[in-house]
Amino acid sequence: MALKVSSVYSQSLQIDSINLFISEQAEKFHIPGIAACVIKGDEIVWSKAYGYADIETEKPMSTESVINIASISKTITATAVMQLWEEKKLDLNADINTYLDFDVRNPQHPKTPITIKQLLTHTSSIADGSSLKIGFECGDPTVELKDWLRAYLATDGKYYYPDENFHQKAPDSLREYSNVGFGLLGLIVQEVSGMPFHEYVRLNIFEPLKMNNSGYFLNEVEEDELATAYLYLGPLQRNLNHFDKKILPYFNPYCHYSFWNYPDGLVRTSVQDLAKFAIAYMNDGTFKEKQILKKETIDFMMSPQLNEKINADKDQGLCWFQSPSLFPTWYHGGSDPGVSTRMYVNKEDKISVIVFQNANEDNSFFIIRKLYETFK
Template identity: 35%
Template sequence: MFSIRFFKQAALALACVTLTSGLLPQPLWANQPENPPGYCILPPYQQLAKPTTLDKQLLSTMEQYKIVGLSAAVFKDNKLVWSNGYGWSNLETCRPVTSDTLFRVASLSKMVTATALMQLYEQRKFDLDDDISNYLGYKVRNPHFPNSKITFRQLLTHTSSITDNGAYYSIVEETPDLLRKIDIKDMLVPDGQYYTAETFSDYAPGTKFSYSNFGTGIVGSLVEKISGMPFDKYCSKYIFNPLNMDASFEPADLKNWQNIAVLYRPDEQLTSFRPTKDDFQGSKPKPATFSAPLGSALGRSPAGGLRTSSTDLSKFMQAHMNGGRYNRTRILKADTADLMHSMQWFGNSMDGFYKQKGLNFHITDDLVPGKRLIGHSGEAYGLSSDAYYDPDSKLGVIFMMNGGNMTDANPYYSVENAIAKTLFDTFAPKTINTTKKISAKSNAAYIIVNDRKIVLPAPAAIVKTGQTKNLFLPAISAADALGVSLGQTGETYTYTYGQNKAALTAGRAVMLVNGKTMNLANAPYKQQETVLVPIQELASALKVDIKLSF
């Protein structure tokens, strides 16, 4: 038997269709089970007056994956070239999604948090390999490795050995309001009220990757300690306001707060949706109250609490794509932006989702086949979000969904792959010069690849054999320069590009290419803790087109 709530919601859904499309709707209760308490029906999407091919493709994908609402934007070079919204930002009130709808963007926030810290880095407030203890004002150590420091770089690459386990997870799940009250020190020092050894992994800092929201919370806390400002106020003053973004980690500060999207999770049948976050019931969000001391930013959600729109976030992404500058506004020096986007870690984590990482920027080959993209993804409370750009074509996409079928990750959800591919197929240049122009000097601390600077963990080397000169680069930097994937077993490095694989081992003058052994003019070699590999022979084996200048 149907509940009164179900008929009320069905009637509301019919009103949504009638008001937005002017079409005669079909009864939504036909062949529908009773709506679970607290859930909303997903009404049919708005019927566009003159839908483009792109509109039809995106709406078809939304229908397939039962997406509540979608906002998307595409930027190219120095401008926004397209944006639109589809579906619903609030199922109770039939409020549609537009390109200006604001979403809680989840882990896309980490790019902003890292940017805030790196602004302080370029002011020489700290070095990336400094011990964070010296800036927090108390000693932070993994109890399993008490003699190993934990650094800024490790926090920004998720290799600090600080995890989301222990007290952080239980507080977030059970008593999240507590994050606005407690001193983060009490979670990090052995005599702290909320300290547990489970917060730390059983590997040494800097040796393995473990995705950590808590680690990014510490990054936000360091921003407070070093700048002397609350984290959210710092981001508004030095990032959002200069870029003219309606964005904040504090919802009460948003100008367009009435257009914040409600986030939803579906039932098992994907027919009804339960609101999970940002359901403000038509009232302006009240400012959060904090009693935690400055330097304890967890309650301000540096890891996931940013609210903004796809169009405004495109300003931030354009700044990163264009060397730290958006139009005439600079938020980072070009060298700092390049450093953040350079490969700092490689491996295989989270079932292959993370294979390459910059400084809180994700480097991926898996969202759109054949494209290396730089950016980040997000997921929380039913939301799924992506913001990435292609450094070769200077094209970027942003899209946010506030609920739907998110069950088939491999490593991205299928709906993410479908939307990203549709946007790139529509807007990417039909022909792209894929030649990697690499400029290097012997003993230099960096190389230039297509105008992008890659900082090297060890100096480049030019090795002469007879009349031939070969450029040797650190193994991780070679992968970054060529735009290929990299794996490691001991001192053997395996590079993958499409169907081609090449494996090199320190001290061996041979390379295994697609199962066949090839001789090298000079063997890869170890310099301190870094293995250097020959870039020309590697590029030839992988069939990557390069043009060298050294």
């Protein structure tokens, strides 16, 4: 009995330490709200939220609060691509023009095809030009995905600026992060499947995983659960409680925005819902007997894909990145106006950690590390 009491006491101290650490992070980096969870095996073993989902209404952040998770969304786009690959409906090494009704070529290297694998590993030579910012707007996208990408990538497109939209180096000779590339992957899924990209994801990923409050567009999620994204504008008054409503003048709330290139970063979901996706990746592609990918496919995605010449750390998988500090964990992070997110998945030890913040300070790694080291 004494040992059991000691164990409970030790666990309580660990939780107190976590609460104190996350509260300090919130104050130091001016984060209105934080939601996090730790998953082991096939269940959440710890989850908690701190602060506000909305400061003005004093709505508390919860693990069911929904935010756009920015570039973590790319792991879902990659999952959709690999589902079609498993079905032999696309070839990772094929010219992407095989699947499009307009041609995409780097104008500096017009004879060199761009492949799906290059899009998945950020080696396509497609760059994020200044036109990418035009697509940000309040509400849902007002321009169709295909129309946007055609305008950006086709030689007669409205936003076709060769020097901005493409790198000088040839495909497969440079790794440079590309949001546009993942928008293009979403379009390929759309073209190959014959349905809008967001519908494909809903039917083939969200519904099988019972991610019931997840989607890309505002009408796909519960409005009452939406968290507000914030930009911090001024000094925090240290004599005030960090989560006091009086700090509102220091934070600028963003609208619930979207962008035309939405497959690269517009998944709206909660920590509770995304945990189901992480569980599937840790358990050979399966969540509650629903399989979204084969084990072999996940092993393939979570393995180094590039040579040392263009990826010295050998940390680039298919979409996923390998963490050098939490080996052998694979992860993806996200950052967009007013949001910062991270998801780490260790499929060998079957532990995953997720952190959402409704501010775009990139401190969430420190929280991830604290939780990972506490629960591993």
